[in-house]
Amino acid sequence: MEYRKIKDEDEDGAGAGADIEGLRGKAFSSSAVSNMPPVERSKWKRKTIVTLALTVLTSSQAVLIVWSKRAGKYEYSVTTANFLVETLKCALSLAALARIWKNEGVTDDNRLSTTLDEVSVYPIPAALYLVKNLLQYYIFAYVDAPGYQILKNLNIISTGVLYRIILKKKLSEVQWAAFILLCAGCTTAQLNSRSDHVLQTPFQGWMMAIVMALLSGFAGVYTEAIIKKRPSRNINVQNFWLYVFGMAFNAVAIIIQDFDAVMNKGFFHGYSLITVLMILNHALSGIAVSMVMKYADNIVKVYSTSVAMLLTAVASVFLFGFHLSLAFFLGATVVSVSVYLHSVGKLQR
């Protein structure tokens, strides 16, 4: 059941990692930060905080997944958990909005009511994720679960390409090279003795993996486009609408995939403390992803996820007595150099 996580890791893009531009600023030009005008500095601070939050949440999320597997508690229905994650995110957005309304009053930018024109694009990411999650059930006819983990690194490339095409933002030559390295490094870090099976993936498996990577990348980039379209709009309102449709589409998923199980065993069948912690974690990291989309971008999100993956592996050594492979060290080296090159590449422009 490795692939049936509470929520697919990239569904709400649960990614994390150091804010690489933030770190660059810190490590290489701390004077540049202290010389920033106050507005710039507060933006830079906010970006760093949301990215670090995302890194920590994603790392602990992966640790929870390992923990839940070890405890053997994975018998709940994943679609109901996903639905609860969306509901919790929705509730948290509303709670944040209630505080804002109380303190600042209701304005055009933080009112919940919206136009059809504004809201009409919000179902698209949720719909894309639904299609992707349904496809996920079919790809396992061609690829096994560890193979799918490897193929998921195609998301990195698809996100970069779609970021360039849809958001029309440019990456420098060195940053593109860094992005290819990020993909190769993450894959290397995940190599084990059975990874070579992936090369025997039939053509249909490759096609589905590529389509799923494109769907996931498109959903992420599209979410960024929606959130950034109106920068002054309060992020909690934007989140509320994203999550409402998330709830709706996850309700559809419950009906398609787990209707019988829920009817026979109940909605909360198989839930445990770990399940509750995972739902809480996914909700918080989902919100952190939205924040990163608002104040940083998909590229930072992808780097965050990758760095979080490495941190998780290191944490697992201490928590679960895992052993790190030579491939992990090599992959981690390549990812680190990639982070460095991304920040160096930026400065050249």
Add this chain to the structure above:
Amino acid sequence: MEYRKIKDEDEDGAGAGADIEGLRGKAFSSSAVSNMPPVERSKWKRKTIVTLALTVLTSSQAVLIVWSKRAGKYEYSVTTANFLVETLKCALSLAALARIWKNEGVTDDNRLSTTLDEVSVYPIPAALYLVKNLLQYYIFAYVDAPGYQILKNLNIISTGVLYRIILKKKLSEVQWAAFILLCAGCTTAQLNSRSDHVLQTPFQGWMMAIVMALLSGFAGVYTEAIIKKRPSRNINVQNFWLYVFGMAFNAVAIIIQDFDAVMNKGFFHGYSLITVLMILNHALSGIAVSMVMKYADNIVKVYSTSVAMLLTAVASVFLFGFHLSLAFFLGATVVSVSVYLHSVGKLQR
């Protein structure tokens, strides 16, 4: 007997690969080449030719090694073959000089006679290689042969560091990143299911591997310093003196390691057609290395060796029906990006 090659691969630095700066010129700025002044263009041509020659020779060398292993012909004494390689290189240098003397007459730059001051540094690389080769017999107490192949990638880092320190040539930030990637990429490409053993290498093994990498890097960089010290000096004269001391030190190695075998079974015991081809190939690639040192540098040599390693693996698929692993594709990707970054990094300075 994997480690007892005719000559250790980095003894005369048998490296190869495309001239990355040459390729960069070709692929990214062909107009820059055609706009070069004739002298520059002829230099660029010479550099490209010697580097390509080195790539092809190193690749075919590795193929010969695989072939000889498959044929099970590895029963000759390695030190005698090394001695014959040095002798052949010496003879070829003399033959080239004889032609030059006939065509151009004897000048200060191409006369064989030399001063003690000039010749006194020539034994140093040969002596360093002798020490390194003797150490090689002791490191196998701590590391197995495939593990040693992995650790040999430390040579890449040591060459870069010593190139910077001894020759005082600067690499840009991006070029340093590229160099770390080259090391990680080459190691990744060589990973197999038993590679993790390397991580269990005891402290003494690591120390010896680092010392051997430093010896090998130092010998390479020192050879470049000797050859470049007097640019107008004919390369064949410089080679002649290098190889004379190579012969002398390999004669010492015969006495230390294979005296009994040579006395009892004869100097040419166990030689076959493949042995002769390997000696020929090593002699030619040794000369190509000297040429690369003269007209390019150790960095180009290291990149050449790495690219040749990848080419060999691809060639082995066709020649011997080898299978390429996922790790190989990932490593090859990282090495390719490294080559690209090295050339891009250069332009930024």
